[in-house]
Amino acid sequence: MNVLVFASRKGGSGKSTLAAHLAAHVYKPSRPCLLVDDDPQGSLRLWNGLRDYDALPIKTVERNISDVLKAAKRDEVEWVFVDTPPNSSLSVAEAIQAATLVIIPCRPGLFDLDAVQATVTMARDVRTPYAVVINGAPPKRGSAESAAVASARECLNKLQIPVWGGQITHRTNYSLALASGEGAKEYDAGDGSAAEIDRLWNAIEKSVKAIRRARDGAGMHRVAA
Numbered sequence: 001m002n003v004l005v006f007a008s009r010k011g012g013s014g015k016s017t018l019a020a021h022l023a024a025h026v027y028k029p030s031r032p033c034l035l036v037d038d039d040p041q042g043s044l045r046l047w048n049g050l051r052d053y054d055a056l057p058i059k060t061v062e063r064n065i066s067d068v069l070k071a072a073k074r075d076e077v078e079w080v081f082v083d084t085p086p087n088s089s090l091s092v093a094e095a096i097q098a099a100t101l102v103i104i105p106c107r108p109g110l111f112d113l114d115a116v117q118a119t120v121t122m123a124r125d126v127r128t129p130y131a132v133v134i135n136g137a138p139p140k141r142g143s144a145e146s147a148a149v150a151s152a153r154e155c156l157n158k159l160q161i162p163v164w165g166g167q168i169t170h171r172t173n174y175s176l177a178l179a180s181g182e183g184a185k186e187y188d189a190g191d192g193s194a195a196e197i198d199r200l201w202n203a204i205e206k207s208v209k210a211i212r213r214a215r216d217g218a219g220m221h222r223v224a225a
Helices: 015-026 043-049 065-074 090-098 110-125 147-158 172-179 192-213 220-224
Strands: 002-006 033-037 058-060 079-083 101-106 130-134
Touching: 002 015, 002 090, 015 033, 015 043, 015 079, 015 101, 015 172, 015 192, 033 043, 033 065, 043 058, 043 079, 058 065, 065 079, 065 090, 090 110, 101 110, 101 192, 110 130, 110 147, 130 147, 172 192
Parallel strands: 002 079, 002 101, 033 058, 033 079, 101 130
Antiparallel strands: none
């Protein structure tokens, strides 16, 4: 079972948004998935409730996340997507410790970059692999990243923080899809948002496979990035 934990101390970084779009991208009857909403705001529950008959299996954390994950493993769930609150609470620490991979969304700005470091420290303390995903980014001009994204990437690299080589661009379709209870691909498979989620998912799968091969977590995300 693979556990993806979306974590950041910065509110509005895009944890729930990425979790929802990736889960919708992956889920199908032959690939059992589970949403775990550990954020009191309940964004994943709200979005999943809009899906009606196509809703994904979802759980909330009542006591601790280990109980939820043990049950998921018994049920042979393949992928678990855990949304966490924007803090460093015990529940977030437990989720990070239980994760196969921690995904840290980060907008290309000072406050997000500062918040990333606290989450990275939590992951490093328990030797859980992690990677930053630059989210809400200005559009590229051709193949060139914006100055803000390039600067954020340079800062993360200097801190030796693994960062995905792509970006999630600020696009209205991400919000419109969620409002319809859909993922990016379900809403408009031909839009750039669907392509970005597909590329991110491919990178995540590569990282998880590398994690499984190298349990110490050293250097594995560089390949996927």
